[in-house]
Every structure is written in C-alpha cells, then in structure tokens.
Amino acid sequence: MIAPAKPDLVTVNIDGQEIAVPKGTNVIEAARLVNVDVPHYCYHPKLSVVGNCRMCLIEMGMPAVDPATKAPIMDPATGKQKINWIPRPQIGCGTNVSPGLHVKTTSPMVKDAREGVMEFLLINHPLDCPICDQAGECKLQEQATGYGRGYSRFVEQKNVKPKRTQLGPRVTLDDERCILCSRCIRFSKEIAKDDVLGFVDRGSYSTLTCYPGKKLENNYSLNTVDICPVGALTSTDFRFKMRVWFLKQTIAIDTESSVGANTVVWSREGTIYRITPRRNDEVNDTWLADSARVLYKAVKAVDRLAATETIEALVARAAALFQSAPGAIAVVGSGRSTVEEQFLTRHLATALKASAQLVSRVGQGDKLLISADRNPNVRGALVTGLIKTLPAQQLTDLATQIDAGKIKVVVAINEDLSVAGLTTAQLAKVSIVYLGAHANATSAAAKVVFPTLTVFEKSGAFVNQQFRIQKTLKAVPAAAGATDDLVVLAQLVVAAGGATLPAELAALWKAIAAEVPTLATMTFANLPENGLLLDATPFAALPFVEGETLHYKPAQPAVAAAIA
Amino acid sequence: MPAPEQHRIIFKHIDEPGYTNDIGCYLRNGGYEVLKKAVSRKPEELIEEVKKSGLRGRGGAGFPCGVKWGLVDRKSGKPIYLIVNADESEPGTFKDRYIMHQDPHQLIEGTMISCFANNVKQAYIYIRGEMPHGARILEKAIAEARAANFVGPNILGTGYSCEIFVHRGAGAYICGEETGLIESLEGKRANPRIKPPYFPAVLGLYQCPTIVNNVETLCHVKYIAEHGGAEYAKIGTPGNTGTRIFCVSGHVQRPGYYEFPAGTITMGQLLNDVCGGPLPGRKFKAVIPGGSSAKILRFGERFKGKRKVGTELVDYDWGVEDVPMDFDSLGMIGTMGGSGGVIVMDDTVNMVEALANINAFYSHESCGQCTPCREGSLWMKKITSRMVHGQARNEDAALLKSVADQIPGRTICAFGEACSWPTQSFIAKFGDEFKQYPETKKTAKPVDAVALV
DSSP states (O other), rough: OOOOOOOOEEEEEEEEEEEEEEOBHHHHHHHTTOOOOOOSSSSOTTTTOOOOSSEEEEEEEOOBTTTOOBBBOOOTTTTBBEEOOOOEESSSSOBBBTTTTTEESSSSSHHHHHHHHHHHHTSOOOOGGOOOTTTTTHHHHHHHHHHHHOOOOOOOOOOOOOEEEEEEESEOGGOOOGOOOOHHHIIIIIOOOOOEEEEEGGGGEEEEEETTTOOSSSSHHHHHHHHHSSSSSSTTTTTTTTOGOOOEEEEEEOOTTTTTOEEEEEETTTTTEEEOOOOBTTTTTTTOOOGGGGGGGGGOOBOOOOOOSSSHHHHHHHHHHHSSTTTOOOEEEEETTHHHHHHHHHHHHHHHHHHHBOOOOOOOOOOOSOOOOOOTTTTHHHHHHOSSSOOOOSSSHHHHHHHOOOOOOOESSSSHHHHHTTTHHHHHEEEEEEEESSHHHHHHHHHHHEOOOOOGGGGGGEETOOOOEEEOOOSSSOOOOOHHHHHHHHHHHHHHHOOOOOOOOHHHHHHHHHHGGGTTOOOTTTSSTOOOOOOOOOOOOOOOOOBTTTTTTTOOOOOHHHHH | OOOOOOOOOTTTTTTTTOOOSSSHHHTTTTTTHHHHHTTSSSSSHHHHHHHHHHOBBBSSSOOHHHHHTSSSSSSSOOOOEEEEOOOOSTTTOOOOHHHHHHOHHHHHHHHHHHHHHTSSSEEEEEEOOOOOOHHHHHHHHHHHHHOOOOOSSSSSGGSSBEEEEEEESSSGGGGGHHHHHHHHTTOOOOOOTTTTTTOOHOOOOSSSSSEEHHHHHHHHHHHHHHHOOOHHHTTTTTTEESSSEEEEEEESSSSSEEEETTSSSSSSIIIIIOOOOOOOOOEEEEEEEESSSOOOEEEOOOEEEEEEEETTEEEEEGGGGBBBBSSHHHTTSSSSOOOOOOEEETTTTOHHHHHHHEEEEHHHHSSSOOOHHHEEEEEEEHHHHHHHSOOOOHHHHHHHHHHHTTSSSSSSSSSHHHHHHHHHHHHHHHHHHHHHHHHHSSOOOOOOOOOOO
C-alpha cells in the first residue's frame, strides 16, 4: 500500500479552538471538525461554491503584522498576537483557511446577520410546514428554531409562484417554497451533466424552472430532491405518503450494479417508503441513481413467490432429486447473492460434486453510479471461491451438457435460466431446484421452488467493483411464505451430504473467516458502515467489464501496461 | 463666491454645433493623434502616466485606475481582456450616453490606448440594452476606425493587433456591476460573482485577467496619454484629480451635464449658479449627489469635522451648499460622489413617495441571487408602495430602517448597499415625514400632482 500524500496543514482558530486542517478547506468544513455548526443552505460539499444564501456569514480576522517589518503586533492585554477583525461578515463557504485565520461564529455580528437572513428567507416562504413533505428534515425549519424571530413583521402580500410544476417524471416543484439556493441547478450541471434547470425572472420573483423544451428526466433527477434544503423539490413517488419522522432508517447498498452505492432505506411497520443516498466519499459521494430508489418495489411485487409446503418437505424433495442424479448436477449461483449466500453456494456445489457458475449481466455504464456490470457481487463470488473466472452471459456449456444428457438436475439460485440462454425444451429436460423471490420461467419449470428474500428483507455483504466489502441490513421483515436464503442453502448443503453450517450471520462469518483468507480477520458486526477495501491483487489479471465511474478507474489493460 | 468656469476635456465637443460622430470630423479635430504617439511608446510608460495622474474610476466607486491596472495578473500566460463598462444605468446618470452618441471615437481612442498599455488583444464594449442607438453608432465608429487601421490587425504598422466588439446587454441594471457584466458577457445570467476568488484582475472574463473600466474613465486615459499624468494631476484637487461630469436632474432651472475640475465647485455653486437655482417660488429640499443609490442630503443639515488640507487637519462646518463636489468630501459627509448623477428635489416632493419610487427601481433590478438584497429590496418596496397606495402605519418608518439595516455588508455585490442606502438615509434625514405620512395622506393632493407608478 502506498500511503496517501500528507496534505499541507494550516492552523486556524475557530471560536477559540485551535485546529490544523488541510489547505483548501473552507471555514464551514473546518468548523465541522471542531463541532461548530455553521448554518448554510446553498453550500454543498460536493458542489461548486456560489455563496448566495448568506446564512453562513461569520466574523473573520487575521493576526496583525507590522506592514513595514512584517513583525507580529502583540496585544499587551493578552500577551498574544493582535487580531485584525474584518468589520463586515464574510461567507464561511467561500472563505478558505489560511494560516492564523481566526473565526467567530457566535459574536453579536454573526447572530444579527443570521437572524436577518433567516427573516428574509421566511417572508416569502409559504410556511406550510404542516402539509410539507420536507418538514422534519427541513433546513429552514431547523435554522428557524435557532435564528428565527418567532413572529413575522411582514404584513405585505407574499409572492405568488407556481405550486406544482412537474419538472420531469419523478420530480415535482413547489416554487413558493424555493429559497433560490441553486443547489439543484449546480447538481444538474456539474454532476448529472444534464444542464436543464435555471432561474427565470429577477429578484424575489426569480423562479426555478426547466429550460424551454427540456425536462429534468435524467436518471439522477431525484438527487435534486435530496439536496433541496427546503420542500421545493419533492419526489413525486414519495410526495404526501409519509411524515419522515415516523420512518425507520436502515443502511443498505444499491444492488443494481457493481458500484454499490450506499443507501438508506426508510420504512415503517414493514413497508418501505423511500430509498435515499448515504454519503460515502469513496463510492457515491452523496448521490444515488433514480433507478436505485425504486428497487424496494420488488418487496411487495405481485409476482412474489410464497411457499405452499413446509421447508422440511421442500428440502426432502430436493434431497431426493440430488440422490437421483449423482454426478449429473449443476449449480447456477448468482452475482446478485450476498457474500454469505455465495459462500454457502460454494459448499453446496462442493457437496454435490457439481460445477458452479454465475450468469453475467452486462449493460452500458453511465460513468457515474451505474457500472457496466449489473451484478452487484461478482467479486464476492471470486473472493469466496465460488468461481475462478468471470462469468459469461449465456450458459452455453450447461446447455450442451443438458442436450448431451450429462446434467439431470440444476440448482438455480436467483437466476432465470431462460434469460441465461436455456430453451424451454432444455428446461423441461432437467429437474430444477429453484431459489428466488419472484416468479419467472425457471420457477414455473422447477420441480422444487424455495421462495426466498429480496435484499431489503435480509442482511449481508456485497463486494463492489473496487473490491470494497459493504454491508446491507434487513429493513423489513420477510414476506409471508418466504425463507431466508441462508437457511435454505444451509439445509440444502446438509441434504447434499455436506457439513452442517450455520445459517445465522455471526456464526456463519466465523466459518467464512476461517476458510476465506481475504476475509480472515472480519466479522459481520465489525464491518464498518462505509465498507472495507479487500486485497484485489489475486484477481488483478481478470478482464473485468467495468469502465470508469465516479471514484473508480479500471486497472490498465495488461497488454497496454506491457507496452508501456 | 461665483462658480468656476466649466473645464470641458471629456465633453469638449459635446453639443458643439457642426460636430458629428463620424471619423472624418474626429480626425479634423486632431483625432487619433494621441493613439499614433502612444503606440510608439513603451506600454509600461503609459501605465506609469495613468498611475501618476491619480485618475479615479468614473463608474461610481472612484477606485484609482492605475491601481486597478496594477492588480492585473500579467504572469498567468492567459490573455488579458479589457471591457468598457457602458452599462450606464444608475438613475440620474447620463454622461456616458453623450460620449457614445456624440463623440464615440474619443472612447475608441481611449480604449485602444488602454489596450495597448495593458497588452490587451481583445476589448469589449458592453453597452446597456436600452441604448440600441448608441450601439449602432459604436458599431459604425469601430468599422470606421478599423478601416483607418486604428483598430484591428497590425495597428498603424506597429505589429500590435487589437479588436473591439460591441456587446449589447438585455436590460438589467446589475450588468453594470463588473462581475455581473462579465457573467452576462459570457452569455449567462448576470449574477455577480463572489470575491474572493473571482477578482476580475485575476479571474475575470472566461477566467482570464480582465480590466473593466467605465466609458468616461477611458476617455480620461486618452487625455492623460496626450498631456501626461503630471499635467492631468494639476487639474482638480489632490486625491481628486481631473474633471468630473455632473449630470444634474430634477428641480433646478437648468438641468443638464456640466464638467468641472474635481473638487473646485461646491454643491451650492453647482445648483444655484450653474443650474440657475430652484424653480420659481420653490425651495431646495434635498439632493442625492451621486446617482440614486447615494445617500440623500437634506438642505439645512450641517456637517462638522476635521479634514486634511495638504498635510494639516482643519475644521470644517458645512451646509449642503458648501460641500465640494469630489469623492473624498462627499464621502466624509456620509454620502458619495458615485457616478455624478445629481438628483435635486424641492419642497413639493414628499420623501415617502420619492423613496417609494427609488425602492421600486431597486427591487425590480435586484438579480435575486443572494438573500438579503433579493428579499430586502422587495420588502422595502412593498412597504413604501403600501404606504403610498394603501394604508400607511406609524410603525413603518422603524420597520423600514430595520429591514434596510439587515442588507448592506452582507451581500455578494455592492447592490446590497445601493438598495439599502436610500432607505437608510431617507429615514435618517426625513424620519418625521415618514412618521407623519399617515396624516399627510389625509390631505387632498393638488390637482396637477404627478401620478405615481
């Protein structure tokens, strides 16, 4: 490992506390490090600084030096260097630290400035918090408690603006609530690279809108809702559905590609209401694709499988199939399964003396948070030893073997074999044991079907394209008639004549740590929320399909490296 | 003491009978001779002359031109741009318009000298959207100058090339703010930029070092190149060198534009002697000395303090009439020389109604980018409009002051000051009138009273 370059540190003084921070840090971020909150609306750590809300005004000073000799001027009263305080407040977001910078965030000048800005922001704001979706997570509401007047001096007519503009298929805008911070505009331009938003009209009548003929319909449009500090931009899906303070937050991973964007799943009483991004500066910053936010709809999908028999009966039928065809069994695992499930799948294949394979799923990467590999956990299968080489998109070998009569039983886990290239005739020729949450052609053709869980109903780990192992936690209870994949797999391993392995995560991880060298020192519990980078060197030679995405650059192709 | 004589150096040919705005007329009057000499000199010498002249920018802030040029980042390797700020929009100001309409070649010559001095290869004239006629005149004048090889490639055979483009604004006061102007010139909404880091001298147009100078300032540069900085500095008073053009409007007998050596004329001389005093039977009540954003002065108030004359501090005790019309003296008494737009109001004016008018302008022109100015300017406008057209309350004066106090010093650009200073000063100087306004309103207006917007 190469140690990261040590940044130049600059010592600053914030409300009397000295702290060394990297050069280029602004005052808001520096203050955060000493637990001083500088309120702000327009500033966002991942967007350019515009300094338009004026909420982060602070008092700032520099140590006094003699202009001629550059010698420090001392204050006889304190014995320290005198500070020349700038008479007017400065913005914390646009002010970068410099050596000796002094900042006051609690002085009367700062308090007065914040109260002034707060009052101005509220005079034309509708104050419809009781019916506003943002209530409970609204910055305006939060700061109003600290800097609001508590009553209004404004007796004039408030400005009237459009109340429910459809900016695109997923975002609804209430312009009266907008405080014109321009975060959404900057996000669209700088991150989504889809410059469709702008202000029209002037002054207090400025109105956020799409450019003529344009729509906010890119796959990242809902991030504008996340970063909107007020309730102006709302998710059309979530709008008026639930008060946010009733929702339970569970950390999770976006499973739609190998990027593994970090998420929070918001649920109440077994129902998921929304998915939002969770900040991880190494993976997804603070962003999340729109497509990742509807994945929860799989939990209550109409095609969910439900068992009509007990699990013991199902396992017994599967065991009978296994015994009927020794040496003629294939296992099709999944790149969408968790690391733990893949570990058990490997044991199952070993116990059945079967070959194990995965089905590759490749699409177009969007260079941001969706990579070309639409399987979230191919690298998990490599790490756990389920596979040695990268999977193919079609199960051509398996099809040939079925045609030749060499394979009689197929265990398919979460994979629709018809999509992977097997014909209806081939499916009819073999006995299929299927594990999955939703009905498909394979489950219809299967002799034994184990209804299992969606990712929101279980805990587990995924290894993303960076070889970062990240965990996802169970947000809602399992659907009726579905069994945890780990329980099913552990029992199938026994049915196949293998060892008894635990189906419970903590215990299973002891077995994983004992067997998988890369994961040797880990437990599920101590896996940090932002994930852990694994040693990727054993797999460096594999031709992974991913192109560049946010915080990920593919390794140089081996050929090119040799020429260089 | 009688008023001094006008000393017209910039307005020398304005309104001169027979003087036309084509290049032939300009050349007959010695035009482009200064440029011919200037391009044979070293650029550094020209910059030195401007520094020596003590020329202060005529756009409003009065920032020393030589210092502004000295701040330009010349080591970045990026091109340096010069922008002529012809977005003259401050209410009460109408000097640049006359230069562009009647003597455009003076501006072009001044611009080319400044470009040569600063090694600028590309200049833009950003002209106010409401001046289409001026834009056409400038286009024509530039074409003439290009044909005569004063603009364009290889100027006068020196190997130095420089182009000038005219860019028309779309009708927004904020485009006169230099960083707002730059944004607008780049094709964006004219939202002023935050400083730091976007100082035009370092990160201006297209993120390159940029000089933004007012139209009149560049004409002064031409005069300085002709006569030398030291000679120029002899006009006017120390610290306020050269001449100043005053655009007098409002309740005087002879409104118009007048050019005097800076600091040599007092407000009283200007209004009474030069402009003929108040209209018959009226009395001066108030005057705004530097464009509508400058703080208002009330006739009858006195200003006392000490000021520097040479190296000595001397006491002064001035009425409004006694104030010398220069940047520093006006600054000392709490207002500013600004753009030279002198707006005079007599005793027929109700100050609440006058402020309602000014507030309507500033709330309409706030770009809307940063909170205090955006919300504050409209709030003040709504209050004063309600006072005039609806119900006036006794507590409105205090509220207006409190709102205005929450704006200046907290905004991205100087518009925060521009929109709040009128309210602050009107309330400070005419507070009683605001408090009495609910009573005043009950009295019927004279039949010929002007309807308010």
